Every structure is written in structure tokens, then in C-alpha cells.
Amino acid sequence: MATMVANKQAPAAAKGPGAMTGARYIESLRDGREVWIDGERVADVTTHPAFKDMINALAGVYDLQVNKYRDEMTFVDPESGVRTSLSWMLPLNVEDLRKKRRNSELWSEMTWGQLGRSPDILAPYIISALHLKDQFSAIKHPRCDFGENLENYYKHCMRNDLFLTHALGDPQVDRSEQTQNEQRPVPEDEMIALHVVEETQDGVIVTGGKQLSTAAPHSNECYVALSATFAHRNDPRCVIAFSIPTGTPGLKVLAREPVSRWVGSWGHPLQMWDEQDAMLFFDHVLVPWDRVFMLYDPSPMIKMLGAAGGSVNFNFLGWANLCRAYFRMRLMTCVATMVAEAIGVVQFREVAAKLGEMVTYCEVWRHAMEGVEHQSGPAPSGQWTLGPGRGLHIWFAQTSSRMTELLREICGSGIIMQPSERDLANPQVRKYLDRYMRGKGVDVEYKSRLFRLAHDLAASSFGMRQDIYEYWHGGDPNRNRINLMKSYDQSAMRRQIEDLISRPLAHGELR
Numbered sequence: 239m240a241t242m243v244a245n246k247q248a249p250a251a252a253k254g255p256g257a258m259t260g261a262r263y264i265e266s267l268r269d270g271r272e273v274w275i276d277g278e279r280v281a282d283v284t285t286h287p288a289f290k291d292m293i294n295a296l297a298g299v300y301d302l303q304v305n306k307y308r309d310e311m312t313f314v315d316p317e318s319g320v321r322t323s324l325s326w327m328l329p330l331n332v333e334d335l336r337k338k339r340r341n342s343e344l345w346s347e348m349t350w351g352q353l354g355r356s357p358d359i360l361a362p363y364i365i366s367a368l369h370l371k372d373q374f375s376a377i378k379h380p381r382c383d384f385g386e387n388l389e390n391y392y393k394h395c396m397r398n399d400l401f402l403t404h405a406l407g408d409p410q411v412d413r414s415e416q417t418q419n420e421q422r423p424v425p426e427d428e429m430i431a432l433h434v435v436e437e438t439q440d441g442v443i444v445t446g447g448k449q450l451s452t453a454a455p456h457s458n459e460c461y462v463a464l465s466a467t468f469a470h471r472n473d474p475r476c477v478i479a480f481s482i483p484t485g486t487p488g489l490k491v492l493a494r495e496p497v498s499r500w501v502g503s504w505g506h507p508l509q510m511w512d513e514q515d516a517m518l519f520f521d522h523v524l525v526p527w528d529r530v531f532m533l534y535d536p537s538p539m540i541k542m543l544g545a546a547g548g549s550v551n552f553n554f555l556g557w558a559n560l561c562r563a564y565f566r567m568r569l570m571t572c573v574a575t576m577v578a579e580a581i582g583v584v585q586f587r588e589v590a591a592k593l594g595e596m597v598t599y600c601e602v603w604r605h606a607m608e609g610v611e612h613q614s615g616p617a618p619s620g621q622w623t624l625g626p627g628r629g630l631h632i633w634f635a636q637t638s639s640r641m642t643e644l645l646r647e648i649c650g651s652g653i654i655m656q657p658s659e660r661d662l663a664n665p666q667v668r669k670y671l672d673r674y675m676r677g678k679g680v681d682v683e684y685k686s687r688l689f690r691l692a693h694d695l696a697a698s699s700f701g702m703r704q705d706i707y708e709y710w711h712g713g714d715p716n717r718n719r720i721n722l723m724k725s726y727d728q729s730a731m732r733r734q735i736e737d738l739i740s741r742p743l744a745h746g747e748l749r
């Protein structure tokens with residue numbers, strides 16, 4: 239049995255530069271990272287056409303967080319005196335929760351609710367894990383204290399305002415042959431899942447793949463752990479959680495094809511928010527001991543993810559994402575309303591009812607968020623934590639697709655049939671566009687740009703990627719439904735039903 243010897247313990251995190259700025263963010267990505275796209279290695283993600291728009295747009299948000307929104311998006315870490323992003327603040331009371339909500343609202347407003355993996359959404363993965371610091375520490379290893387590692391890592395990220403990506407799942411090779419099912423030990427040359435190859439003096443050597451990791455090409459750090467599906471594994475070699483810089487030697491990042499590319503400045507109004515999705519390939523990557531958070535025993539992660547059933551009300555994970563979802567729902571509803579007005583269909587009963595359905599989803603979401611906030615309270619870790627909200631994430635997976643469908647239905651063919659910027663600039667076709675492609679009380683340019691926004695939300699390759707993202711990003715919704723069902727307390731209702739069916743009916747008798 240391993241005993242805890244903290245001889246390799248990382249020094250406590252030093253002071254950092256604090257809240258990220260645009261220039262620092264761009265510079266931080268020039269670290270020799272190995273990013274591949276379309277068969278070529280990317281020399282510099284900050285200048286490559288597939289990534290630069292997104293990186294520059296994010297840099298703009300970082301600049302605003304230290305200038306215009308300094309008071310709403312940053313706080314001073316009491317221990318170090320460093321002013322840094324509110325995304326990294328540990329909430330200790332309701333007021334902190336409200337500040338964090340406002341920070342995420344600003345991230346959503348500035349990124350149009352399109353970034354499922356914005357920095358404020360990823361920071362809570364570390365904050366949530368920190369809730370269970372003692373349980374991570376309880377797994378003993380002679381090289382380090384995993385809970386201490388987590389805390390030091392949190393401070394490092396917080397004081398440098400780092401942008402994390404995360405990767406939880408195994409590659410989609412053969413789901414019937416996964417290490418959680420395997421009874422026989424899989425030989426090293428057949429292993430696909432990320433796993434420990436060996437332990438060395440300096441750290442753990444890992445090899446294997448991860449599918450997938452949104453934002454990896456433009457993140458500072460890759461947080462690697464297990465999802466609720468993969469946390470239950472027979473092979474302890476695959477049980478590991480850690481975080482390393484994205485530019486770590488041996489880590490290869492394969493980006494997918496960019497979405498919604500079109501010449502002209504308004505062809506795809508949301509295109510700059512194409513957060514890249516990537517496969518991660520680890521080829522004998524050294525993870526230093528101070529960056530390992532869990533090894534061989536998944537119990538803290540299973541608890542954190544609620545993957546063993548039981549209620550999870552300490553989980554801060556999804557809050558920023560709930561804020562983003564709320565923004566996205568209101569955006570889709572408003573675009574649908576403006577489209578309906580622009581083509582004179584808003585007064586039709588069927589269209590108005592569809593808009594009403596969209597508004598209903600927005601309102602239910604708002605009520606639910608307030609409920610989750612209302613049930614917040616102190617956790618044993620000292621953090622202020624939200625009430626249970628797992629049903630919300632599952633519900634959003636299904637509601638998001640329905641909203642996309644409704645927006646498409648309200649738009650009719652206009653969602654794909656709009657003139658381009660250059661069509662409008664050509665006097666030979668413009669007179670036809672002015673006559674045949676204008677809307678009700680709106681000119682052709684307004685209508686085209688509005689419909690193109692609808693197109694990017696619900697029909698373009700960007701919109702389709704977002705729709706797929708919303709369905710899958712919280713993990714398989716069916717798995718989540720099953721886990722929620724297992725933890726759902728039906729005992730009182732069950733007793734009442736058993737009582738009813740176990741005795742003769744006596745009409746009029748109330749119990």
C-alpha cells in the first residue's frame with residue numbers, strides 16, 4: 239500500500255500576472271504546440287486562417303475584461319493580491335454566485351452564446367474538483383498528494399487566468415470493446431484509451447487518444463479526466479486525471495474542418511465563434527507528478543460526476559453553461575420573431591404559437607435557473623454551491639434541437655435563399671434584389687443580414703455543428719437520464735401507491 243510522501247510536492251503557486259489580456263493570450267499560444275489541420279502542421283495558430291478569427295475575437299473579450307468590464311469580470315485574490323478573472327473565483331456566498339453569474343452573462347453576450355467551451359465554462363471543472371480535495375488526497379501515492387496538486391494547480395490557473403480545454407472520452411473505435419467492459423487485460427499494442435505506460439522519477443508517461451476536446455487548438459492547458467461513462471473501468475491503467483500545457487511535447491492536436499466559410503463580411507455573422515473541436519493523441523507524454531490529480535482509483539471522479547447515482551448538489555460545473563444556454567435561447571427566439579416580422583407572418587396563428595413555444599422554453603429556463611440559485615448553500619468544502627440542476631442539462635439537449643427546428647420552420651426557404659454582400663453591390667442585379675428580395679417594411683440588405691444570422695443559428699455548417707454540440711456536450715443524454723433516474727427519490731410516492739393497492743377500496747375515504 240502506497241504511503242503519502244510529499245517529497246515531490248509542487249511549490250505553492252507563485253503570484254501571476256492576473257486577468258488575461260488580449261496580447262498576452264495571443265502570445266501564450268505561440269508555444270510550439272503541435273496542431274494539425276487538413277493534413278498539415280500549423281506553424282502558428284494565431285495567424286492561421288482556420289483559427290485566427292476566433293483567437294482575435296477572444297483576445298478582444300480578454301481586453302474588455304481588464305478595461306470596460308474590469309469591475310464585473312475580475313476580482314482580487316485575497317491571498318496573493320492578484321486581480322484576476324471572476325471565472326476563477328471560488329464562490330463563498332450568494333453574492334459571489336451573483337458576481338459569477340454576471341461574469342458568465344458578459345462572456346455570453348460578447349460571444350453571442352456560441353462558445354460552449356469559453357474560459358468561464360471550463361474554469362469550474364477545476365473549481366468543482368477542488369470541492370472534493372480531501373477525497374482526491376485520500377487516494378495515496380508515494381510521489382505526491384493529489385488533493386494538494388489540485389489546489390496548487392487551481393492557484394496557478396487562477397493567478398495566470400489560463401484558458402482550459404478538457405478531454406474526457408475514449409476514441410470512438412469500438413464501443414463494444416471498451417476498457418470498462420473488458421475482463422481481460424488489453425495488451426499495450428492494442429490499447430486505444432489514454433493510459434499509463436510507466437511511472438518515472440519525474441512523472442507519469444501516458445499514451446492513447448481522447449475524443450474529443452473543444453477549443454484545444456487555442457487553449458493554454460488540457461485538462462484530461464474521465465466522463466461518467468468512462469469513470470467505471472476495469473483497467474486501472476486508464477484511470478488518470480491531470481492537466482498539462484497544450485504545447486507539451488508528444489501531445490498532438492488534430493482539428494476538424496472549419497465551418498461556415500464564405501467570402502464577404504456578413505456571409506456568416508457568427509463564423510468568428512467557430513470554436514474548434516479536436517482529437518488529442520498522446521504519444522509517450524510526460525505528465526509531471528505535480529500535475530496528476532487522480533491515479534488508478536476513480537472514486538472521487540465518480541462522486542464528482544454523480545455517476546454512481548446519489549444526489550449531486552455540490553456541483554458547480556454547469557452554472558456558466560446554464561447562463562450561456564439562456565442567452566442562446568433568447569437569441570434564437572428574438573431572431574425568429576424578427577424574421578417573422580420581416581416577412582409579414584408574425585400575425586399568423588401557427589407562427590405566433592411557435593414563437594410562443596420558444597418564449598415558453600426561455601421562461602422555463604429562467605425559472606429553473608432561479609430555482610437552482612435559490613437552493614444554493616454552503617458545502618463542506620467552504621464553497622457556496624448551487625442546488626441540484628442535472629435535469630436542466632438533459633432538458634437543454636432536447637430543447638435546443640426543438641428551438642433550431644422551430645427557427646427553421648418560421649424562416650421558410652429564406653433561411654437559405656438570400657443574396658450575398660457582392661450580389662447587393664452589383665448594380666445589374668441590385669434592382670431585382672430591391673424589388674423581389676426585400677421584406678415587409680425592411681430593405682433587402684436588412685432582410686438578408688437578418689436571415690443570414692438565422693442561417694448561422696439553424697442551418698449553416700456552423701449552425702449544425704452548434705446543434706450537434708448542444709445535444710452531445712454534456713455527455714450522452716440517455717446515459718445522463720439513466721443516472722438521474724437512479725438518483726431520483728420516489729420512495730414517498732411509492733409508499734402511497736403501495737398503500738392504495740394493498741387494501742380494499744373504500745370510496746370517499748381520504749388518507
Ligand SMILES: Cc1cc2nc3c(=O)[nH]c(=O)nc-3n(C[C@H](O)[C@H](O)[C@H](O)COP(=O)(O)OP(=O)(O)OC[C@H]3O[C@@H](n4cnc5c(N)ncnc54)[C@H](O)[C@@H]3O)c2cc1C
Binds near residue numbers: 407410451515711
Ligand atoms: C461538438 C462536440 C463537442 C464536444 N466537446 C467535448 C469536449 O470539449 N470535451 C469532451 O470531453 N467531450 C466533448 N464532446 C464529446 C461528448 O461528450 C460525446 O460526444 C458524448 O459523450 C457521446 O460520446 P461519443 O460522441 O463518443 O458517442 P458514442 O458514445 O460513440 O455514441 C454513439 C452512439 O452509440 C450509442 N451508445 C454508445 N454507447 C452505448 C452503450 N453502452 N449503450 C447504448 N448505446 C450506446 C449512443 O447513444 C450513440 O447513439 C463533444 C462532442 C461534440 C459533438
